[in-house]
Amino acid sequence: MPTEAFMSSRDPDHAFLLAALDRYEKPLIRYAIGIVGDLSQARDIAQDVFIRLSQSLDTLDRERLAPWLFTVCRNRALDHQRKFNRIIPMENDVLDMETSNAPTPADVLEEQETSGQINRWIDQLPDKQREAVKLKFESGLSYKEISEVLKTSVGNVGTLIHLGVTTLRERWLALNA
Secondary structure (H helix, E strand, O other), rough: OOOOHHHHOOHHHHHHHHHHHHHHHHHHHHHHHHHOOOHHHHHHHHHHHHHHHHHHHOOOOOOOOHHHHHHHHHHHHHHHHHHHHHOOOOOHHOOOOOOOOOOOHHHHHHHHHHHHHHHHHHHHOOHHHHHHHHHHHOOOOOOOHHHHHHHHOOOHHHHHHHHHHHHHHHHHHHHHO
């Protein structure tokens, strides 16, 4: 029996941490990149989030894990921004962390151009709309979880996402008209 499986079966906290890491590591890194604009710093922030998670297991409401993780990530990233007192523009090519099976070079180029354009449009959305759209579509959070992260009502989250998506759709249609 592998050590990891042995430890997981004997220690539910260890299994919980591994499951949380598996599910939320990449979404947290992407979310942090959107705030700090640097992959290395975003990874450090995500690592710090998981360290804080391991230290908070006794008091954590595990049913509200996603909002807790993204709130801690947001706060750590904003602390980082305040510490270094600078805003770094987001690197669009870093967001494309997942690779496809075997795309042709033309497909890759077209996808990068499209993705870059959409990311530029997302970056131009008002702050709250941008965060709500990214938390929903990049991180896969529910409206309730997003409302907890952004400290706003679920209805307002729906409005923010609707306005953001409507703006993106209008720009897409204008580009392809």
